């Protein structure tokens with residue numbers, strides 16, 4: 001979350017203008033802190049950035065943009081941004097977060113990523129964030145796009161450099177949002193990682209985002225994490241839960257060894273295992289009560305049971 005001053009500095013839009021756009025045009029509707037100060041989300045910032053670009057690049061007035069945002073009809077660019085693909089249809093304001101992600105955004109983002117076009121890629125993501133908010137954008141646009149990129153890479157349709165560029169750009173955006181979500185200091189923390197050798201971490205990231213949204217401080221170690229030092233981290237940060245993702249069942253063996261030592265040593269630790277590596281054919285289910293599998297639990301209920309505020 002960002003203060004009005006921070007947003008003004010980031011976007012080069014004076015605070016007084018931001019307040020006027022909100023009061024007169026309802027361009028964004030930021031949350032308020034307990035003290036009544038405006039708190040802008042990443043999606044609010046993306047909307048404002050998008051509006052500013054329209055004003056600068058197309059000479060549009062704020063009233064016109066606000067009106068267009070409100071109209072339930074298609075909005076197209078005039079090509080002045082050299083955009084080959086048309087902008088997506090803007091949803092009606094009453095339920096902008098409910099509508100499905102417009103496929104035009106994916107059609108615009110994918111070629112931009114494959115062409116190593118950083119600016120165009122960020123613009124498409126900004127637009128999706130402004131229209132749909134971060135959850136919808138991640139679950140319905142970015143996660144499926146990463147899957148498509150991985151599939152195309154494995155099929156030899158795109159080069160490894162294209163896969164790396166696209167994955168890194170999308171993962172950066174994930175992390176940006178992740179960091180902007182506030183942490184509740186009264187909540188215990190969690191650690192999230194994939195075992196050594198495991199590089200698929202999109203599922204882990206989505207689950208970490210789910211925890212972070214609930215104010216939990218997720219220490220995100222990500223893919224290919226060595227086991228050494230994890231015990232110290234659990235002690236140092238008083239970690240209540242470990243979220244672990246495995247795609248290739250090859251890694252389950254070493255993980256089981258680590259788990260048996262760790263579960264004995266840290267009786268307060270709960271573990272949640274997820275990923276296709278634990279699928280019905282591969283799973284070597286463990287006997288530990290404190291270890292759960294994501295396919296057999298309700299995430300929300302698990303979260304409520306595990307993360308009780310510190311006394």
Ligand code: B12
Pocket residue numbers: 143146147148149150151153154163167197198199200201202203204206207243244245246247248249272273274275276277294
């Ligand atoms: C994207 C992708 C990649 C990307 C990874 C990008 C990244 N940074 O994560 C790149 C291109 C780098 C890659 C590389 C490789 N990949 Co790959 N890849 C994929 C692909 C296309 C999608 C995987 C994905 O991200 N799915 C989306 C996520 C959201 O799904 P998910 O992980 O299942 O997560 C969901 C649940 O399982 C759950 N979940 C997952 N983890 C957790 C954790 C917790 C705690 C919880 C609660 C829930 C949870 O939540 C998610 C939402 O429901 C799949 C094929 C496919 N179409 O599925 C192959 C696939 C996974 N890859 C595969 C392979 C073999 C590889 C490679 C070894 C290369 C190769 N083909 O030779 C390399 C090396 C990776 C390595 N060393 O580990 C195989 C795995 C086979 C296997 N069972 O071992 C697959 C299945 C392709 C195939 N058909 O052969 N890959």
